[in-house]
Amino acid sequence: MSRHARHWKHTPIANPLRARLNRWLFDLSSKAGRRTNATLMIIIIASVIIGMFATVGHLEARWKALFYTVEIGIITLFIIEYIARLLTARRPLAYALSFYGLVDLATLLPLLILGDANTAIRLLRVFRLLKLIRYLRALQLFIxxxxxxxxxxxxxxxxxxxxxxxxxxxxxxxxxxxxxxxxxxxxxxxxxxxxxxxxxxxxxxxxxxxxxxxxxxxxxxxxxxxxxxxxxxxxxxxxYQRSCPACARMIAQEFSYCPYCATAQHPPRQRDDPDHTPPS
Amino acid sequence: MSRHARHWKHTPIANPLRARLNRWLFDLSSKAGRRTNATLMIIIIASVIIGMFATVGHLEARWKALFYTVEIGIITLFIIEYIARLLTARRPLAYALSFYGLVDLATLLPLLILGDANTAIRLLRVFRLLKLIRYLRALQLFIxxxxxxxxxxxxxxxxxxxxxxxxxxxxxxxxxxxxxxxxxxxxxxxxxxxxxxxxxxxxxxxxxxxxxxxxxxxxxxxxxxxxxxxxxxxxxxxxYQRSCPACARMIAQEFSYCPYCATAQHPPRQRDDPDHTPPS
Amino acid sequence: MSRHARHWKHTPIANPLRARLNRWLFDLSSKAGRRTNATLMIIIIASVIIGMFATVGHLEARWKALFYTVEIGIITLFIIEYIARLLTARRPLAYALSFYGLVDLATLLPLLILGDANTAIRLLRVFRLLKLIRYLRALQLFIxxxxxxxxxxxxxxxxxxxxxxxxxxxxxxxxxxxxxxxxxxxxxxxxxxxxxxxxxxxxxxxxxxxxxxxxxxxxxxxxxxxxxxxxxxxxxxxxYQRSCPACARMIAQEFSYCPYCATAQHPPRQRDDPDHTPPS
Amino acid sequence: MSRHARHWKHTPIANPLRARLNRWLFDLSSKAGRRTNATLMIIIIASVIIGMFATVGHLEARWKALFYTVEIGIITLFIIEYIARLLTARRPLAYALSFYGLVDLATLLPLLILGDANTAIRLLRVFRLLKLIRYLRALQLFIxxxxxxxxxxxxxxxxxxxxxxxxxxxxxxxxxxxxxxxxxxxxxxxxxxxxxxxxxxxxxxxxxxxxxxxxxxxxxxxxxxxxxxxxxxxxxxxxYQRSCPACARMIAQEFSYCPYCATAQHPPRQRDDPDHTPPS
Known part of the structure; x- marks a missing residue:
C-alpha cells in the first residue's frame, strides 16, 4: 500500500449518514463495522448452505418454495448491500472495479438468469464464498x-x-x-x-x-x-514478532492489522517517513 | 482457580473416616487416592469393553447372562462410588452439580431404564468413558x-x-x-x-x-x-519450563499440577500473595 | 550397563582361536566382526525372503525342492553359528539365556518339527528377523x-x-x-x-x-x-551432541557407539570414575 | 569439483559462434543460456504430455496424424540440439559420455525404432523427463x-x-x-x-x-x-546461511550456485586458494 493510498483512505467524508454507512460497510477496525460484517458473513455462509440443500434430490420438491423465497430474500439483501457500498464508497468507481466490487456484482447475477440455467446459478452461489475473503482478515494475514x-x-x-x-x-x-x-x-x-x-x-x-x-x-x-x-x-x-498495543498479543512484523482484535498496527518502517501523520 | 477456592480446598475435614474416604476418592496427589482412582479407571474401561462385546451379534445369546451380571455388578459399584463421593465431598451439592458429578450420575441411568431402550443404554455406556477425563490429568494439562x-x-x-x-x-x-x-x-x-x-x-x-x-x-x-x-x-x-520438585522432570510454567506425578506446583505468581500459606 | 559388566566384557580370552571367533561373532567394533555380522545379516534377510517365495501358491510346486534345500542349508548354518557362539562366548550360559541367545535358539526350531506344522514353521521363519536386531545398532541407539x-x-x-x-x-x-x-x-x-x-x-x-x-x-x-x-x-x-573421534560426525551424548562408524565412544560421565582404565 | 576442472571450465573458446552457442546451451548463469534452457524445458514437458495423449484409447485414431507430426518435429529438434551440444561442448567426448549426454542420446532412440516397438518408445518418452534434471538446478541444490x-x-x-x-x-x-x-x-x-x-x-x-x-x-x-x-x-x-550477492536471498553455505537466480557463488573456502582468479 503506497503512502498516497493510505492518506486518501483517511480523508473524512462530509455527509454524516454516508460516513456512518461507510464505517459500517468498509471499516473493519471500528466495532460497528465488525458487527455489520460478521452479520453479512453469517448470511453468506447460510445462503451457501441453503443453496446446498436445494441440490438434495428428494428434498427439493418439498422445500422448493421456501428455498426460492430465501434465495430471493438473500439476493435482495445483496443488491441493497451492493448499492449501499457503491453510494458510500470514497471512490465508487474504484470500488466497482476492485476485486471485491466485481465479486459482489458476480453474486447478484443469479437473479438476472433465474429460472433455467441451473448450473450457472449453482456456480454463482459458490462465488458468494469469495465474498468471505473480505472478512477473513486473520487468514489473509496468516497467508x-x-x-x-x-x-x-x-x-x-x-x-x-x-x-x-x-x-x-x-x-x-x-x-x-x-x-x-x-x-x-x-x-x-x-x-x-x-x-x-x-x-x-x-x-x-x-x-x-x-x-x-x-x-x-x-x-x-x-x-x-x-x-x-x-x-x-x-x-x-x-x-521477529512485536506486541499488539491493543490486546498485547504477539503478532508478526509484517501485519498491518492485529489478527486477533483487528486494531491497525503502526508499521515500524514509517519511522523514516517525516511527513506522515498517524491516523487517530 | 481463585485464591478463595484453593483455601477452601485445603480446609481439614473433622470426621477421620470421611477424611480418609475423601482422600481416596478425590485426592489425586496422595498415593492412596491414585491407587483408588487407577482401579476405578480400569473398571470403567473394562465395563465399556464388556459393553462392546454385548453388541457382537452371535455372541450375545451365549454370554448374555454373564454380561447382564457383570453389568449389574458394575452399576452397583458406581452407585456405591457416587454415594461415597456425595457423602465425603467437602461440599456435596457443589460436587453433585459439577461436571464430574453430572457425568457420574448419567452413567447410573442405564440401571433405571434397563430392559428395553437398548440404544439409550448403549449411549450411556459410552458416557462412562467421560468419567475417565477425571483420571487423565496428564492429558488435560497437556491440552x-x-x-x-x-x-x-x-x-x-x-x-x-x-x-x-x-x-x-x-x-x-x-x-x-x-x-x-x-x-x-x-x-x-x-x-x-x-x-x-x-x-x-x-x-x-x-x-x-x-x-x-x-x-x-x-x-x-x-x-x-x-x-x-x-x-x-x-x-x-x-x-519456559521449570523443574517439578517431586519428580525433577521439566514442566510448563502454567501447570498447577505436575503432569507426570500429579504433585501440586507452587505457582511462581504466588510470590506476591502475602497471606498465602502453602499446603503441607 | 554397569561398570562391573563393562570390566568383565573386556577380560581377555586365553585360547587364541576362541578369542578370534569371539571377535568375529560378538565384537561389532572390530572390522572382522562387522564383516561376519554383515554376512549373517544378508543371509537372514535372504532366508526370510526365500521363505516368502515358498508361500506363493503357483510357485511352490515348481521350486519346492530348491526351497527345501536352501532351507536345510540355512538352518545348518544357523546351527553352526549357534554352537560357535555357545563355545566362544565369554559366559556361555549367560549367552544361552540372553534375549539374543533365545532368539537364535528359536530360529532353529523349524528343523525339529520339519515336515508337517507349516504354520509353526512360517512363524519361526519370521522370528529370524528378530536376529537382525543385534545388527541394527544404529537403529537401536536412535531409538x-x-x-x-x-x-x-x-x-x-x-x-x-x-x-x-x-x-x-x-x-x-x-x-x-x-x-x-x-x-x-x-x-x-x-x-x-x-x-x-x-x-x-x-x-x-x-x-x-x-x-x-x-x-x-x-x-x-x-x-x-x-x-x-x-x-x-x-x-x-x-x-547436546559431540563429535565422534573416528569419523568426526556429530553424535548424541548418550550413544556409546558411533552410529555411523561403530567406533566405541568414551562416555563423558566416566571422567569421575577413578579406577576405570579405558579399553585400548 | 576439483580446481583443475573449474579452471578448464572457464577456458575461453576461440570460435565466436561456437562460444555463443556454448553459452546458450550450457551456461545457465548467463541470461541467454537460461532463456534457451527454459524454452527446451517447456518443449520437453510439452512433448511428454503430448505423448501421454497418444495413450488415450479413443483419442488415438482421431489425432494420430497430428501426434505423429509433433513427435517427428520434437525428435528433429532434439537431434539438432544433440549435434549442437556435441559441436560446441568444450570437450565433445566428455559430454557424449556424461550422464546428460547419454540421456540426450537415449531420448533420440525412438526415432530409430519408430513403427513397431510401442512399449519401448513410450519408455523412451519418459526418459525425456530425465533431461529436465539439467534444468532443475534449484531442486538439485535443495536435495x-x-x-x-x-x-x-x-x-x-x-x-x-x-x-x-x-x-x-x-x-x-x-x-x-x-x-x-x-x-x-x-x-x-x-x-x-x-x-x-x-x-x-x-x-x-x-x-x-x-x-x-x-x-x-x-x-x-x-x-x-x-x-x-x-x-x-x-x-x-x-x-548457517549466507546472502546471495545477486538476489540477496539467504542460501546455504555449501551451494555453489544460488538456487533462486543461478548466480555462481564465490565459495568461502576459495580464500585459501592463491592462484585462483574468480570468473568475471
Whole structure:
C-alpha cells in the first residue's frame, strides 16, 4: 500500500449518514463495522448452505418454495448491500472495479438468469464464498506472512509434478491392462504419493507394487521435508514478532492489522517517513 | 482457580473416616487416592469393553447372562462410588452439580431404564468413558498448555471449512452424475483434503481429477503448516519450563499440577500473595 | 550397563582361536566382526525372503525342492553359528539365556518339527528377523536416544485409545445397519482418525459423516501435535551432541557407539570414575 | 569439483559462434543460456504430455496424424540440439559420455525404432523427463543440501523394511484365506503403515485388525520422527546461511550456485586458494 493510498483512505467524508454507512460497510477496525460484517458473513455462509440443500434430490420438491423465497430474500439483501457500498464508497468507481466490487456484482447475477440455467446459478452461489475473503482478515494475514513458504512450495510442487509424470508413465508401461492411459497413471501416482489412496486404481503386478512402494517412500519423505522447511520458516518469522498495543498479543512484523482484535498496527518502517501523520 | 477456592480446598475435614474416604476418592496427589482412582479407571474401561462385546451379534445369546451380571455388578459399584463421593465431598451439592458429578450420575441411568431402550443404554455406556477425563490429568494439562495452538487451529479449521465448501460445490458442478448432492461433494472434499481417501466417491472426469489434485496439494500444505506452527508453539512453551520438585522432570510454567506425578506446583505468581500459606 | 559388566566384557580370552571367533561373532567394533555380522545379516534377510517365495501358491510346486534345500542349508548354518557362539562366548550360559541367545535358539526350531506344522514353521521363519536386531545398532541407539519421546507417545496413544473407544461406540449407535458391532466401530475410528481410510467401512448417514469429520480433524491435530513434540525433543537432544573421534560426525551424548562408524565412544560421565582404565 | 576442472571450465573458446552457442546451451548463469534452457524445458514437458495423449484409447485414431507430426518435429529438434551440444561442448567426448549426454542420446532412440516397438518408445518418452534434471538446478541444490537427511532416511527406510517384512509375514499367518502370499502381506503392511490405505486388502479377523492397529501406530510414530529429524536438520542448515550477492536471498553455505537466480557463488573456502582468479 503506497503512502498516497493510505492518506486518501483517511480523508473524512462530509455527509454524516454516508460516513456512518461507510464505517459500517468498509471499516473493519471500528466495532460497528465488525458487527455489520460478521452479520453479512453469517448470511453468506447460510445462503451457501441453503443453496446446498436445494441440490438434495428428494428434498427439493418439498422445500422448493421456501428455498426460492430465501434465495430471493438473500439476493435482495445483496443488491441493497451492493448499492449501499457503491453510494458510500470514497471512490465508487474504484470500488466497482476492485476485486471485491466485481465479486459482489458476480453474486447478484443469479437473479438476472433465474429460472433455467441451473448450473450457472449453482456456480454463482459458490462465488458468494469469495465474498468471505473480505472478512477473513486473520487468514489473509496468516497467508501473507508465509510468502517465503510459498517459494519453497513452488519448488516442492514442481518436484512432485515431475515425479508424478515419471511414475504415471512408468505404471502405464508396467500395467497397461489395469491403467487405461498415461493420464490415469499420473492420477494414480498423485493419489498414491500423497497417501490419499482412494483404491480406485491399485497395482496388481510385482513391478507395479515395487514402483508404488518407491513412490510412497518418496512422497512421505517429500512431505516430511515440506513440513520441516515450513516449521523452520514459521519459527523464524515468529522470532521477529512485536506486541499488539491493543490486546498485547504477539503478532508478526509484517501485519498491518492485529489478527486477533483487528486494531491497525503502526508499521515500524514509517519511522523514516517525516511527513506522515498517524491516523487517530 | 481463585485464591478463595484453593483455601477452601485445603480446609481439614473433622470426621477421620470421611477424611480418609475423601482422600481416596478425590485426592489425586496422595498415593492412596491414585491407587483408588487407577482401579476405578480400569473398571470403567473394562465395563465399556464388556459393553462392546454385548453388541457382537452371535455372541450375545451365549454370554448374555454373564454380561447382564457383570453389568449389574458394575452399576452397583458406581452407585456405591457416587454415594461415597456425595457423602465425603467437602461440599456435596457443589460436587453433585459439577461436571464430574453430572457425568457420574448419567452413567447410573442405564440401571433405571434397563430392559428395553437398548440404544439409550448403549449411549450411556459410552458416557462412562467421560468419567475417565477425571483420571487423565496428564492429558488435560497437556491440552491446557496448548491453548495458543487452539487459536491457530481455529483459523485452520475455518480455512478448511471454506475450502471444503467451495470444493464440495465445485465437484458437484463438475460431476453431477457421480456426486448425488452438494453435501456429498463436501464430504468428498474433506475426505480427499485430509488424505483419508476412503474411495467411496472418486472423481472420474479430467476436470474432477484436476480439482482433486489441487485440493490434495492445498490439504497437504495446510496440514504441513499446521504441524509447523504447532511445533514452533510447543518449542516456545517448552523453552519456559521449570523443574517439578517431586519428580525433577521439566514442566510448563502454567501447570498447577505436575503432569507426570500429579504433585501440586507452587505457582511462581504466588510470590506476591502475602497471606498465602502453602499446603503441607 | 554397569561398570562391573563393562570390566568383565573386556577380560581377555586365553585360547587364541576362541578369542578370534569371539571377535568375529560378538565384537561389532572390530572390522572382522562387522564383516561376519554383515554376512549373517544378508543371509537372514535372504532366508526370510526365500521363505516368502515358498508361500506363493503357483510357485511352490515348481521350486519346492530348491526351497527345501536352501532351507536345510540355512538352518545348518544357523546351527553352526549357534554352537560357535555357545563355545566362544565369554559366559556361555549367560549367552544361552540372553534375549539374543533365545532368539537364535528359536530360529532353529523349524528343523525339529520339519515336515508337517507349516504354520509353526512360517512363524519361526519370521522370528529370524528378530536376529537382525543385534545388527541394527544404529537403529537401536536412535531409538534409545528417543526415550523421552516414548513417554509423550504413551500419552498420545492413551488419548487416541479413548477417542477411538468413544467414536467407535458412537458410530455404532448412529449407523447400526452399516457397522456390525462396536468393535468394528472402533476399527473404523482408528482407520479414519489415522487417515488410513481403507474404505471397507464408510459412514453413509449425515450424522455419521459429521462424526467422521470431527474424528478426522481430531486425528490430524493429534498427529500434528505428536510431530511437533517429537521435533522439539529431537531438536533438544541434537543440541547436546559431540563429535565422534573416528569419523568426526556429530553424535548424541548418550550413544556409546558411533552410529555411523561403530567406533566405541568414551562416555563423558566416566571422567569421575577413578579406577576405570579405558579399553585400548 | 576439483580446481583443475573449474579452471578448464572457464577456458575461453576461440570460435565466436561456437562460444555463443556454448553459452546458450550450457551456461545457465548467463541470461541467454537460461532463456534457451527454459524454452527446451517447456518443449520437453510439452512433448511428454503430448505423448501421454497418444495413450488415450479413443483419442488415438482421431489425432494420430497430428501426434505423429509433433513427435517427428520434437525428435528433429532434439537431434539438432544433440549435434549442437556435441559441436560446441568444450570437450565433445566428455559430454557424449556424461550422464546428460547419454540421456540426450537415449531420448533420440525412438526415432530409430519408430513403427513397431510401442512399449519401448513410450519408455523412451519418459526418459525425456530425465533431461529436465539439467534444468532443475534449484531442486538439485535443495536435495544436495539435505545430504545429512538422507542418512537418517536410510536408517528409517531400513527400519520400515524390517517392520514391513515382519508384519507382512504375520498377517499372512493370521489371515491366510484373505492374503494370497507373504509378499501380498508385505504390500498390505506398507500400504497400511504409510496410511495410504488403498483398501484392496483389508484385515477381517480381530487378530489381523489388532496387528493393523499396532502397525498404523508404529507407522505414524516413525513418520512423525522422520519429520522431526528433518525439521531439525533443515533448521540447522538454514542457521548457517549466507546472502546471495545477486538476489540477496539467504542460501546455504555449501551451494555453489544460488538456487533462486543461478548466480555462481564465490565459495568461502576459495580464500585459501592463491592462484585462483574468480570468473568475471
Amino acid at each position: 501473507a506472512s508465509l510468502r517465503d513458504v510459498f517459494e519453497i512450495m513452488a519448488v516442492v510442487i514442481s518436484a512432485i509434478s515431475i515425479i508424478v509424470l515419471v511414475a504415471g508413465n512408468l505404471i502405464y508401461l508396467l500395467e497397461p491392462e489395469n491403467i487405461t492411459n498415461a493420464f490415469e497413471g499420473c492420477w494414480w501416482s498423485l493419489v498414491t504419493m500423497t497417501t490419499v489412496g482412494y483404491g480406485d486404481i491399485v497395482p496388481h503386478s510385482a513391478a507395479g507394487r515395487i514402483l508404488a512402494s518407491v513412490l510412497i517412500m518418496i512422497g512421505i519423505s517429500t512431505f516430511a521435508m515440506l513440513t520441516g522447511v515450513i516449521s523452520v520458516k514459521i519459527s523464524h518469522s515468529l522470532a | 491446557a498448555s496448548l491453548r495458543d495452538v487452539f487459536e491457530i487451529m481455529a483459523v485452520v479449521i475455518s480455512a478448511i471449512s471454506i475450502i471444503v465448501l467451495v470444493a464440495g460445490n465445485l465437484i458437484y458442478l463438475l460431476e453431477p452424475e457421480n456426486i448425488t448432492n452438494a453435501f456429498e461433494g463436501c464430504w468428498w472434499s474433506l475426505v480427499t483434503m485430509t488424505t483419508v481417501g476412503y474411495g467411496d466417491i472418486v472423481p472420474h472426469s479430467a476436470a474432477g481429477r484436476i480439482l482433486a489434485s489441487v485440493l490434495i496439494m492445498i490439504g497437504i500444505s495446510t496440514f504441513a503448516m499446521l504441524t509447523g506452527v504447532i511445533s514452533v508453539k510447543i518449542s516456545h512453551s517448552l523453552a | 534409545a536416544s528417543l526415550r523421552d519421546v516414548f513417554e509423550i507417545m504413551a500419552v498420545v496413544i492413551s488419548a487416541i485409545s479413548i477417542i477411538v473407544l468413544v467414536a467407535g461406540n458412537l458410530i455404532y449407535l448412529l449407523e447400526p445397519e452399516n457397522i456390525t458391532n462396536a468393535f468394528e466401530g472402533c476399527w473404523w475410528s482408528l482407520v479414519t482418525m489415522t487417515t488410513v481410510g481403507y474404505g471397507d467401512i464408510v459412514p453413509h448417514s449425515a450424522a455419521g459423516r459429521i462424526l467422521a469429520s470431527v474424528l478426522i480433524m481430531i486425528g490430524i491435530s493429534t498427529f500434528a501435535m505428536l510431530t511437533g513434540v517429537i521435533s522439539v525433543k529431537i531438536s533438544h537432544s541434537l543440541a | 544436495a543440501s539435505l545430504r545429512d537427511v538422507f542418512e537418517i532416511m536410510a536408517v528409517v527406510i531400513s527400519a520400515i523394511s524390517i517392520i514391513v517384512l515382519v508384519a507382512g509375514n504375520l498377517i499372512y499367518l493370521l489371515e491366510p484365506e484373505n492374503i494370497t502370499n507373504a509378499f501380498e502381506g508385505c504390500w498390505w503392511s506398507l500400504v497400511t503403515m504409510t496410511t495410504v490405505g488403498y483398501g484392496d486388502i483389508v484385515p477381517h479377523s480381530a487378530a489381523g485388525r489388532i496387528l493393523a492397529s499396532v502397525l498404523i501406530m508404529i507407522g505414524i510414530s516413525t513418520f512423525a520422527m522422520l519429520t522431526g529429524v528433518i525439521s531439525v536438520k533443515i533448521s540447522h542448515s538454514l542457521a
